[in-house]
Structure formats: structure tokens, C-alpha cells
Amino acid sequence: MLGNFVDGNQFGTEACGMSRITCAPARLAATFRALTNIPKTGLTVSQFSIVLASVLATSACRLNENVIHAELTQTRARPGVEVLLSDSIHLVAGKRVGLVTNHTGIDSQGRSNIDLLFEHPDINLIALYAPEHGIRGEAEAGALISTEIDQPTGLPIYSLYGAVRKPTPEMLTNLDILLFDMQDVGARYYTYVSTMALAMEAAGEQGLDFLVLDRPNPIRGDIVQGNTLNPGFSTFVGMYPVPMRHGMTPGELALLYVGEFGIDAEVRVVPLEGWSRSETFDDTALTWVAPSPNMPSLESALVYPGTCLFEGTPLSVGRGTDRAFQWVGAPWLDGIALSETMNAYNFEGVRFEPATFTPSGPGDGKFNGEEVYGVRFEVETSTFDAPRAAIALLVEVYRASGEHWSWSTAHFDRLAGTDQIRLGVEQGLDLDALTAVWDLSVRSFETLRTPYLLYR
Numbered sequence: 001m002l003g004n005f006v007d008g009n010q011f012g013t014e015a016c017g018m019s020r021i022t023c024a025p026a027r028l029a030a031t032f033r034a035l036t037n038i039p040k041t042g043l044t045v046s047q048f049s050i051v052l053a054s055v056l057a058t059s060a061c062r063l064n065e066n067v068i069h070a071e072l073t074q075t076r077a078r079p080g081v082e083v084l085l086s087d088s089i090h091l092v093a094g095k096r097v098g099l100v101t102n103h104t105g106i107d108s109q110g111r112s113n114i115d116l117l118f119e120h121p122d123i124n125l126i127a128l129y130a131p132e133h134g135i136r137g138e139a140e141a142g143a144l145i146s147t148e149i150d151q152p153t154g155l156p157i158y159s160l161y162g163a164v165r166k167p168t169p170e171m172l173t174n175l176d177i178l179l180f181d182m183q184d185v186g187a188r189y190y191t192y193v194s195t196m197a198l199a200m201e202a203a204g205e206q207g208l209d210f211l212v213l214d215r216p217n218p219i220r221g222d223i224v225q226g227n228t229l230n231p232g233f234s235t236f237v238g239m240y241p242v243p244m245r246h247g248m249t250p251g252e253l254a255l256l257y258v259g260e261f262g263i264d265a266e267v268r269v270v271p272l273e274g275w276s277r278s279e280t281f282d283d284t285a286l287t288w289v290a291p292s293p294n295m296p297s298l299e300s301a302l303v304y305p306g307t308c309l310f311e312g313t314p315l316s317v318g319r320g321t322d323r324a325f326q327w328v329g330a331p332w333l334d335g336i337a338l339s340e341t342m343n344a345y346n347f348e349g350v351r352f353e354p355a356t357f358t359p360s361g362p363g364d365g366k367f368n369g370e371e372v373y374g375v376r377f378e379v380e381t382s383t384f385d386a387p388r389a390a391i392a393l394l395v396e397v398y399r400a401s402g403e404h405w406s407w408s409t410a411h412f413d414r415l416a417g418t419d420q421i422r423l424g425v426e427q428g429l430d431l432d433a434l435t436a437v438w439d440l441s442v443r444s445f446e447t448l449r450t451p452y453l454l455y456r
Helices: 028-035 045-056 080-087 113-119 192-206 249-259 296-312 335-343 386-405 407-416 420-425 440-450
Strands: 096-101 122-132 158-159 177-181 208-215 224-228 243-245 266-270 327-330 351-358 372-380
Touching: 028 386, 080 113, 080 208, 080 266, 096 113, 096 192, 096 266, 113 122, 177 296, 192 208, 192 249, 192 266, 208 249, 224 296, 224 327, 224 386, 224 440, 243 296, 243 386, 243 420, 243 440, 249 440, 296 386, 296 440, 327 351, 327 386, 335 351, 335 372, 335 386, 407 420
Parallel strands: 096 122, 096 177, 122 158, 177 208, 208 266
Antiparallel strands: 224 243, 327 372, 351 372
């Protein structure tokens, strides 16, 4: 039987799947294939996920002085920051540390990662870096963030969503290692993983180690849906060719970016503990903290991979309400008729209810104080296909809107990751025609991502 934790020093790398590792861009696929030779007798699913995470958190397993291990418990999920501080402090001990984070960077007790790292006697935290929405997550989408001082610690907070989105060499002066710890929502459009990618690039250029403190994909890790981005439409709301709903954690994405998309950086991942791919955030027993002002709940996150597309249309997605992204509407639509039309599609795991809502101070400026009519997505299962349902809704509201319709062309296309959806809707193509290549591209991506998955 295994003890309280798995340690490659104690049990040997072949026996328990742990190794003294460093992370470099190479041969993750070979590492994954080798995993089939690791004995799993006696390991629980939770335990094996930790073994798997540690084996795959390298793209060229070569022995050195570092070993990532994790206590094997079956309590609530533990984010990577907790695993770092309890089991893997050697990765940052005595180093000058920078932290890319925001208000979602908390442990299972709700304590800020900034405070945890700053107060730790073995960690020298010297700089903070803020993404879109700011270090406290209060700024609206697209609002520029300024550089400031964190009052409780006196540390500088460098903005990565203002004059620059990639850390400059001056911002990284005196660092030894750069950490990333934020809660993503599992959709390609969400910009926190774009901030991570650019920070990885900058760290690599300056010869700094990059460490991802992993967190769960809140909308499951076993579901991949939607179209894959055409690289010609790469922007900050979608940098790489991944589907709308990618089913990966930030740590897994970081390894994918290094292994497949050309980021040259020394990247390690401290895996979270106690999460499996079939679980949503509600299954983790962690506290949901809205990652941004209009992502109030898991329900919004589940629908977001689809309804975010309507940001590039004249319709409201409910910004300025308590159910942002769960409903879509406009003053000229007939919600009852639209709900009947949408329910006739018989999408599995979701039904559509007529909705009336009034945005108040919406960040997108759409219909402030006006009564809006449309549909609400009532999610029944976490596996429902939000991107496909959104395309069906797009077809129907385009037909129903007539002269009211207009595109925010560039914005819609960069969200969609292609111009073919917009052009197809204008040509009158139906849902099947608009999504004809999706299943094939999803299967291709699922194959591509397999070597980088850290959890069962």
C-alpha cells in the first residue's frame, strides 16, 4: 500500500510513476505512451490522477533535483497553489517569484494566493501581474488596466491588459521564476489563458522558469465541442487552433502550447488534487468566485462557449443582469415564438424558455434600461452542446431580425475563429451545413491533446 504521499525518491519512478523532472518542449507523446506500463494496482482514481499528472508534467523527462509529489487524500479538491505549499515548496524556495493572478487565485479555504505566497518564509514574492478585469476582477470586459501598488503587500502590480499584454523585460527584472494561478472557464474566448501564453513566451525569452499552479476546468475535462479556430483568425480572444469548448485545464493548455504551438519556455505544472475529467466545478466542493463581472455562476460558464458568439451581433447576452450569457435577446424579438422554434431542434440536455430581461449599466452598452425579449438556456446536463445550440439560435434570430440585424464583423469572426459561420448564416445555410466539419475537427483535436492531459 502507498503511504500518505507518492514520492519518486521513496518508491522509484517505475513503481509509482513519479520522477525527478524538468519541463522542456519535447516528446510528451512518448511519455504518455510509456504511461501504459505503469502499474496501477491498488491506486484509486484520485491517486492515479496524481501519478498521471506528475508523469505528464514534462515534455522531456530527464532526471534532475526536482520531484513533484502530492498527498493522497479524498477530501475536497485542492488547487495547485495548495499542493505547491504543502508538497512542492522546493520549486520556489529561495527564488525571487513573480505571480500572474487575480481574485480567483484562492485556496480551498478562500485564502488569497498573494497572501499565502507573500507570508511564506521560504518564498520571496516580489511582483504581481494582472490580467483583463484587473487583480480584483472588477473591471468590465475590454477595460484597460493600469499598473498600481498592492496595498496590503506593497508589491507592484504590473498590468497585462493595458499598454501591453505581454510582460516586458523590465517587468521581469530580478525574477527567477514566474507563476500563473487563475481560474479559467473552459472556453477558447476567455482571455486568461491568452495572458498565460504571452507570459510563458516572455519568461522563455528571459530565461525564467514558468510554473502553472493548476485549477479545474469548471465545465468538465472530458467534453470537447465547437469549431476549431482557423489560425488566420488568431487574436487575444483565441490565439491557437483549439475548439470553443476545449476540455483542458490551464496547466494542460500550457503543456499543449509548448508541445504543439511553438512556445519556447521551460514550463512545469503543479497539478491540482482531487478532480477528475468528468466533474464540473460544483463537484469539487470549492467555492465559485466569479472570474469576471459577467460570469456569475457555473450555469453561465456552461452556456458561455456558445452564447459568447452573440457579443458580435446586435443582441444582448444579458450583461448587466444576474444571468449574463444564460439568455440572449433584443427588444424586437418574440421570446415565445423563438423558444418554440429552438425547442423543436430537440437539443439534448437543454431546453429554451421565453425570457424577458432589462440590462442595467451593461458593459457592452446594449439596451441599457430597455426591456429585452428572447430565450433563456435552461441547462439540464453539463454535457450539452452549447456551441451547436448557439449556431441554431444564430440562424433563427438572424431570420427573425430583418432590418434590425447587423454584425460586428471583425469581433464576430475573431470569436468564431473563422468567417465561414457569418458568411454561411448570410447565405441561408442551416445548422447541419454550418457545423458540418466540427465533429472531424473535434476528433482531431482530441487526438492532439491526449499526450498533455494530466487527469483521468
